Amino acid sequence: PPPAAKPGVIPLRPLGVGEILDGAVSTMRTYWRTVLGISLTVAVVTEVLVILLQGLVLNDSAGTEALNDPSASADELTRALGETMLGSTVVFLISLIGTVAATALLTTVTSRAVLGRPVTTGEAWRDARPQVPRLFGLIFLLLLITFGVLAVGALPGILVAATGSDGGGIALAILGVLGAGVVALWLMIRFSLASPALMLEKQTIVKSMSRSTKLVRGSWWRVLGIQLLAGLIANIVAAIVVIPFTFLAAALSGEGVGGFVNGTGDLGWTFLIISGIGSVIGSMITFPISAGVTVLLYIDQRIRREALDLELARAAGVQGYNTGPTPGS
Template structure:
């Protein structure tokens, strides 16, 4: 998975009339070595989890358990979300109390997001290595994945923090002129400008997020720096923006649905067994405690264990697919996998878009 190279095309220039079609592409691992369809990318991510389940689920489960324990302990011992919620829902609360409660709530949310982000970084790094080896049909242990990914963890963390920061800056620039107009007294024009600026900022943010969406596997597999990996992602996505958006969106929806199916029953059970149960929840008087945190935490662990490999696997396979289409990476992968005489009769057929 080094720097781009190889041949800019696939297969022979033509097929004789006596052929029944091109021969199937070599498949040493979880995907065939040719441009992939959408279904093959999704199937490859699931196949990686199924074929190398010990390593994949071991990594996902360990990261999810450690992350969730940290979140539960933080929410149970340090954060006071219930009291802050009561203050925010109290119509008689003073502005000072509201400001303090809002600040503590934002701090609480930020702390949980930071912990979750750290877990996501580690899981992504390790699962990227596992998926890349699965493409070659090679097994990798958790220890080997950790040794391969560890030198890039800080860079991956920087990249993971930089992308949301770019989104925040873009959105801020979009709505700031409208806010300034509202502050200057032109409320009507300011609101309109803020709305249109926000919409424009949102569109630009989505465009940038997709352009940089392959930076993570480029950074991990090509051992690039943050800036170069972002440039590689832009190059690979160019001309395929809508396709990359569709695949990433589909993978995100699948991961969200799977996580919801797992998490929601645990959250409902935790709510029923904790505090005043459903009646207290409906009246807004229940304070969810340790029972809810533990039970919902178990659901979150199971959901993350399943969705981590799907999300990471789809991104890595999409990166590999784009390199196969643009840089004939399939030839290098075939040589690395030990496939003999590959390149002169490889299939260019792509069953999907």
């Protein structure tokens, strides 16, 4: 057969794993001003909020000392653990908001890159803005489902432990959480294409989840493998950047690298700022790869199931594809 049309970063035909990864990297390389501009802006704003929160609100050395003190009372340990979990949750939510914002904007950029059409940051924001509230709702709903499944799995063990059988309750809770984790993973991959469906098809939250289920059906293992591979590559590259900044920050603050490794160092402003710079650079790498792979995987599944390649070729103005009915989406 003749080679497939390639108006943008991918050929318009069913894609291989390497082509999906290459398409995400090509989008970064071809439209680097827009992609890195979006990633840098979101990463800087998110990291500044995290640093201020950790430096002004969550820098409780008393709680850290209680967790490291073998002679601490149960009340002190409970209070310190609660404060640590609260701080981690707040930091996680701030990071999640930044990830959602970056995903919304980069989804538009990647979808235009498939057609070979550049897009500015302002255009990406205008196109994504109406769907951003729904995207937040989708992400929080998926998190709620995940935690709900894990809680249901742990519930029998908690009930057994409450009756007085601590050992059996803990074992049952661990088994329940492991089983629930498998179910949660299955559901998250099943709904992993809901985000691009919501952004690009202008769907509601429920309909985007239904679309993802339809597209993933029969390809669950393939979608899981590609998502894991993309996440592994992105995080390895980011770690190569982040880890040196972390050790540099530890060497220039507190008790040095030894204190950081032993957990006795003071995480002051110097450490937070230097390590934050490394986190910003790492996010500039992970945001585009994660969003790009998810969008291209969504497009690939639609090409395989719905002949989206014909519609994309017509939209890109490729010769020989300008006949036929007007695309409906």
